Structures are given as C-alpha cells and as structure tokens.
Amino acid sequence: MLLFLDIETYSDVPITNGTHAYAEQAEVLLVSLAQDDEPARVTDCTVAGAMQEVKDLVAAADRIVIHNSAFDRTVLRHVGVDVPLERTHDTMAHALAHGLPASLGALCDVLGVPQDKAKDKAGAKLVSLFTKPRPKRSKISRATPLTHWIEWPGFVEYARRDVEAMREVYKRLPRWNDTPAERAVWLCDQGVNERGICVDLDLARGALRAAKRAGADISERADAMTEGAVPSLTQRDRLLRYLSDEHDYAPIDMTRGTVASELKKELDPEVRELLELRRQASATSPAKYQVLLKAASSDGRLRGTLQYCGASRTGRWGGRLFQPQNLPRPTLSRAQIDTGIAAMKADCEDLITSNVMELCTSAVRGCLVAAEGKKLVISDLSNIEGRVLAWLAGEAWKVEAFSAFDRGKQHDIYILAYSRAFNTTPEAVIENKKSGDGMMRQLGKIMELALGYQGSVGAFASMARLYGIEKDEDDVKVIVNAWRKAHKATVSFWYGCETAAKNAIREPGETFVVRDLQFDVRDAWLRVKLPSGRYLCYPEARVEDGKITYAGTNQYTRKWQRLDTYGGKLVENIVQATARDVLASGMIRACAADYSVCLHVHDELITETPKSEDYTAGGLSKIMATNPGWAIGLPLAAAGYETDRYRKD
Numbered sequence: 001m002l003l004f005l006d007i008e009t010y011s012d013v014p015i016t017n018g019t020h021a022y023a024e025q026a027e028v029l030l031v032s033l034a035q036d037d038e039p040a041r042v043t044d045c046t047v048a049g050a051m052q053e054v055k056d057l058v059a060a061a062d063r064i065v066i067h068n069s070a071f072d073r074t075v076l077r078h079v080g081v082d083v084p085l086e087r088t089h090d091t092m093a094h095a096l097a098h099g100l101p102a103s104l105g106a107l108c109d110v111l112g113v114p115q116d117k118a119k120d121k122a123g124a125k126l127v128s129l130f131t132k133p134r135p136k137r138s139k140i141s142r143a144t145p146l147t148h149w150i151e152w153p154g155f156v157e158y159a160r161r162d163v164e165a166m167r168e169v170y171k172r173l174p175r176w177n178d179t180p181a182e183r184a185v186w187l188c189d190q191g192v193n194e195r196g197i198c199v200d201l202d203l204a205r206g207a208l209r210a211a212k213r214a215g216a217d218i219s220e221r222a223d224a225m226t227e228g229a230v231p232s233l234t235q236r237d238r239l240l241r242y243l244s245d246e247h248d249y250a251p252i253d254m255t256r257g258t259v260a261s262e263l264k265k266e267l268d269p270e271v272r273e274l275l276e277l278r279r280q281a282s283a284t285s286p287a288k289y290q291v292l293l294k295a296a297s298s299d300g301r302l303r304g305t306l307q308y309c310g311a312s313r314t315g316r317w318g319g320r321l322f323q324p325q326n327l328p329r330p331t332l333s334r335a336q337i338d339t340g341i342a343a344m345k346a347d348c349e350d351l352i353t354s355n356v357m358e359l360c361t362s363a364v365r366g367c368l369v370a371a372e373g374k375k376l377v378i379s380d381l382s383n384i385e386g387r388v389l390a391w392l393a394g395e396a397w398k399v400e401a402f403s404a405f406d407r408g409k410q411h412d413i414y415i416l417a418y419s420r421a422f423n424t425t426p427e428a429v430i431e432n433k434k435s436g437d438g439m440m441r442q443l444g445k446i447m448e449l450a451l452g453y454q455g456s457v458g459a460f461a462s463m464a465r466l467y468g469i470e471k472d473e474d475d476v477k478v479i480v481n482a483w484r485k486a487h488k489a490t491v492s493f494w495y496g497c498e499t500a501a502k503n504a505i506r507e508p509g510e511t512f513v514v515r516d517l518q519f520d521v522r523d524a525w526l527r528v529k530l531p532s533g534r535y536l537c538y539p540e541a542r543v544e545d546g547k548i549t550y551a552g553t554n555q556y557t558r559k560w561q562r563l564d565t566y567g568g569k570l571v572e573n574i575v576q577a578t579a580r581d582v583l584a585s586g587m588i589r590a591c592a593a594d595y596s597v598c599l600h601v602h603d604e605l606i607t608e609t610p611k612s613e614d615y616t617a618g619g620l621s622k623i624m625a626t627n628p629g630w631a632i633g634l635p636l637a638a639a640g641y642e643t644d645r646y647r648k649d
Contacts, residue, residue, distance in 0.1 A: 382638060
C-alpha cells in the first residue's frame with residue numbers, strides 16, 4: 001500500500017529555530033492521509049485517540065510518501081509515531097534531485113498540476129492562524145477549533161488539498177535520479193542530519209555575551225568620534241555620508257571586501273579607525289552564536305544543518321540554520337583562538353584582546369565539539385574540483401601531475417600551472433617564491449581558481465583583487481591566453497559540452513557523447529549523464545538566439561524563471577556534481593566503517609568516533625580517497641586531523 005502523508009502542527013518554538021528544536025515542543029493538529037488512489041482524508045488529532053489510526057496506517061504501508069519528510073518524521077517521532085526511514089519516499093528530495101523547486105506550491109505550478117488538485121495558495125492565512133502563537137496584543141495565546149470554529153473547517157480542507165497536491169506531484173516527477181544509488185545517498189544524508197554534532201553551549205553563550213559588549217563599545221566609540229552623526233557603524237548610509245562630508249572620502253560601498261581593500265591604502269587616521277570599527281561591527285559571528293543557542297536540541301546537539309541537493313543544478317548540499325558551508329575564515333592563530341575560547345567562557349576576553357569581534361569570528365568553528373568520551377576525526381578531499389576537471393576533460397599532463405604530487409614526486413599544481421603556461425621551469429617558480437616575491441606561484445593559483453570554467457579577463461581580475469593583485473587588461477589577456485594554451489583539452493571540453501547540449505536540444509531522442517558524458521533530451525529536459533550514472537537536469541531546455549536556456553531557480557531571487565548557460569558553466573555544473581558524487585561515495589563508506597559522519601562542510605567530512613586508535617585521520621582519508629567504481633583514473637587525495645574541537649586546519 002502506498003500511503004501519502006502530511007501533517008499540520010503547532011509549536012511555541014519558531015520553525016526558524018530548525019525542525020529539531022521546533023519538534024520538541026510541537027503538537028500535531030491534523031494528519032492528512034491518502035491510500036493509493038483513494039480519496040484523501042484528514043485525521044483531526046485534537047480529538048483524543050485519533051493518532052492510533054495514523055500509527056496503524058503507517059505500520060501497514062509499503063511506502064510512505066511525504067514532502068519534506070525530515071520535518072514530519074521528526075515531529076511524529078516526538079509524539080510516539082515512528083515513520084521508518086527505509087520505507088519513506090520524500091517528494092521534496094525527489095524534486096531537488098532533478099533540478100526542480102523545493103516548495104510544493106511551486107512544484108504544482110511547474111509540473112502543471114490541475115487547479116482542483118494543486119496546493120491551496122489561499123491557505124497561508126489559515127496556517128499562520130492555527131500553527132503559530134497569536135500576537136502579543138491578541139486576547140488569546142493561540143487559535144484552536146474552539147476559539148475559531150468558523151475557520152477550522154477551511155484549515156482542514158487546506159490540509160486535505162495538500163496531500164492531494166503531493167500525490168499529483170509524486171505521479172508527475174521524473175524518475176531518472178530515483179535510483180538505488182542515489183537513494184543510498186539520501187538515506188545516509190538523513191542519518192547525518194539526525195545524528196547532528198555536539199555544541200559547546202557555554203562557549204556560544206560566552207561569545208554572544210562578549211560580542212554584545214564589544215558591539216556596544218564600538219557604537220560608543222563611533223558616536224563619540226562622529227559627535228553623534230553615526231551612532232552605530234552598522235548604519236551604512238550615515239557612515240558613508242559622514243565620511244564624504246567630513247573627510248571628502250567616498251568608497252564605492254561598505255561591503256566587507258571593499259573595506260578590507262580600502263584598509264590596505266594610505267588613509268586619514270580617523271577614516272582608518274572608523275573603517276576598522278566598521279569591519280568589527282559587521283561581523284556575522286554573533287548571529288551564528290545566536291542560531292546555535294536557539295537551534296540546538298535539548299541534548300546539546302545541532303541537527304538538520306544540511307539540505308540534500310540544496311544546490312539544484314549540481315546536487316551539492318546546501319547549508320541550513322548555522323550555515324556550516326559559510327563559516328568565516330579565522331584570522332587568529334590556533335593558540336590565540338584556544339586562549340580566547342577559555343577567556344570568553346570565563347567572561348574575561350577583554351583582558352587578552354582589544355579586538356573581541358575578531359576573536360568571536362575566529363572562534364565560531366570551536367563551538368562544534370566531540371561528545372564526552374568521543375573525538376572528532378576530520379578529513380578533506382584535496383583540490384577535488386581541479387582534479388575532477390582535469391580527469392573529465394582528459395588533460396593528461398595534469399592528471400599525471402596530481403598523481404605524481406600525491407606520490408611525493410612532483411611540485412604542486414599552482415607551480416606547474418604557471419611554469420607550463422609561461423614556458424618556464426618549476427624550479428624558477430620556486431626560486432621566485434624563495435626570493436620573497438612569490439608572484440609566480442600566486443598567479444598560478446589565481447589562474448587555476450579563475451580560469452577553469454571558461455573564465456576570462458574579468459574573472460581573473462576579480463580573483464586577483466581578492467589577493468591584492470592589480471593587473472591591467474592587456475597583461476590579464478596574456479595570462480588568460482597562456483593558461484588556455486597550456487590547457488587545450490580543457491578548452492576543447494568547454495566547447496564540446498556546449499555543442500553536445502545544443503545538438504541534443506535540436507535533436508530530441510538522440511544521444512551525444514563528450515568523453516564520459518552523455519547529453520540527450522527527454523520530454524524537453526536536457527539531461528547530462530555523469531560518470532556516476534546520475535543525471536544533471538535542465539527543464540524546458542531550448543536554444544534561443546544561439547544561447548542555451550532552461551527553466552530553473554534563480555540563485556539570487558529564488559524565483560523559477562528562464563536562465564541561460566554556456567560551455568564553461570555547463571562544465572562547472574558537471575565538475576561540481578561529479579565532485580559531490582565522490583564526496584557522497586566517501587561519506588557512505590565512512591559511515592559503513594563506523595566513522596559516524598555528523599557534519600560535512602564543502603569537501604570535508606567531520607566524523608565522531610570513540611577515542612580509539614582504530615579511528616584515525618589517516619584511516620578516514622584513505623576511505624575518502626578510494627576511487628568509486630565509476631571513477632577509475634581520477635587522482636584522489638585527502639588529509640585530515642583529530643581533535644576535540646572543530647577548527648580550520
């Protein structure tokens with residue numbers, strides 16, 4: 001029996017605190033159910049004993065279909081209903097795996113679900129009414145079937161329509177990535193999210209207290225320096241106006257990058273101090289500490305921080321809540337951070353540093369710790385995108401260079417990239433670095449980071465500025481052309497992928513092969529079959545005015561709209577997707593070897609293990625650098641460390 005299930009809930013805890021913190025205080029109001037193709041119905045769980053029917057149906061079902069099942073399963077588990085993960089099918093995960101939007105309403109629109117079966121968009125007001133506490137000015141604390149008996153039937157009908165919509169979406173979703181291999185990735189992902197990682201809540205509280213004190217001091221100093229014109233340095237427009245009026249100084253904006261760049265210049269002392277204070281006041285770390293305190297479960301673990309296929313074009317994970325994929329890079333040494341952590345927990349950080357905000361920013365990672373009696377074993381795949389690109393493109397010299405470097409018989413890839421592009425020896429690049437200049441290797445690094453996905457003059461110049469390097473346009477053109485001349489297979493790969501995609505769109509049903517990739521179009525979807533067997537999906541693909549366009553979620557506006565792509569961008573998606581499949585393979589193997597993955601950040605696995613010599617960074621690295629069966633010849637390497645407290649190694 002196929003059971004479609006959806007719940008409506010109430011909790012005093014905001015859902016923005018995360019599913020797991022929310023679920024600990026949640027009540028189930030309604031459970032919408034549909035068996036196979038039978039009419040959907042709603043169980044009112046505000047009635048005593050109603051939950052037993054839900055338990056019986058879940059126990060009898062062969063497959064339970066839920067949209068965003070992590071939420072429903074977690075809440076139901078807290079009220080005594082166990083929905084087995086192995087029998088769950090998640091339509092949100094299914095949609096994301098095919099490049100489709102996450103929300104049920106958007107899916108109904110994209111997949112053309114008839115209006116009478118689609119999600120009821122007018123139900124948002126009813127959801128807000130019954131599932132959240134009433135505003136403070138309200139005479140009652142919450143709405144119930146008794147207080148709002150007129151609205152309650154509409155809420156029940158809304159819930160019924162939701163499960164109808166989910167069933168229609170389930171029937172219409174493509175099945176290309178609904179495979180045993182990809183399901184294994186999702187099951188592993190759910191385990192990682194449910195396991196979570198232990199949080200040092202004392203540090204989070206101490207750091208937040210320190211940041212608030214430091215923020216107040218910064219505002220007081222700014223107010224005094226500007227004689228009240230800028231009472232807070234987070235007030236960007238007032239600060240810009242003051243700097244222009246009083247110092248005839250007008251930077252283009254007050255973003256972190258601009259402020260950092262401006263501070264490298266000769267500046268009026270007061271301008272410099274205000275910019276330094278602005279940089280401190282703009283630190284994002286206090287918000288992250290606040291999230292940790294609100295989102296941690298009652299057992300002190302942070303859960304639900306990773307979104308399966310959160311990057312819809314590639315299938316890479318997205319960060320949620322604490323945003324582990326977007327942690328600030330520390331600027332203090334490990335010893336300074338360790339001392340600072342102890343000081344913040346002892347409420348005396350001002351005794352060891354005058355820049356408390358810098359300490360708070362550098363210490364964020366340190367809030368993630370091993371549970372008592374455990375240790376964190378961490379390993380990171382080395383330059384995985386560069387290696388995958390060389391392997392996929394057939395850049396033979398580069399594949400061999402990575403392999404030789406891993407054997408200790410070759411220079412690093414940044415040295416080789418420069419030497420090959422400018423027809424010099426690796427030894428000359430090394431001598432340049434020894435001389436104190438180091439510009440050759442630095443340019444090699446920027447070339448590798450900026451040019452692999454068909455980046456040109458603008459991409460190189462932007463990346464160079466991040467490293468404090470300014471080059472005029474003619475010099476950059478020389479650098480770009482030199483890199484491309486040294487990477488003929490990669491350049492050919494860009495154009496080969498673009499041509500294959502266009503040919504596939506123009507000739508639906510035909511398959512076009514570029515090395516280990518297959519391009520075709522099915523039902524107006526451009527598909528790229530990766531070496532792993534997973535498909536990248538581009539819905540409603542067309543060639544318009546010579547450009548490849550498709551329907552997708554704009555990563556900035558989050559709206560479903562027409563987007564365009566080209567050879568280098570396709571290659572970027574393909575490379576990042578393949579790198580994701582390598583990480584997923586390593587994650588599954590690590591968990592099977594009892595390295596309990598509790599978080600992953602980019603290409604790094606963070607595992608929690610017993611304090612035993614049976615679990616080592618070397619052992620985890622070996623697992624991660626083991627080639628999947630579909631990636632023979634891909635040069636993989638990983639390295640890591642063991643610790644009680646997460647850090648940037």
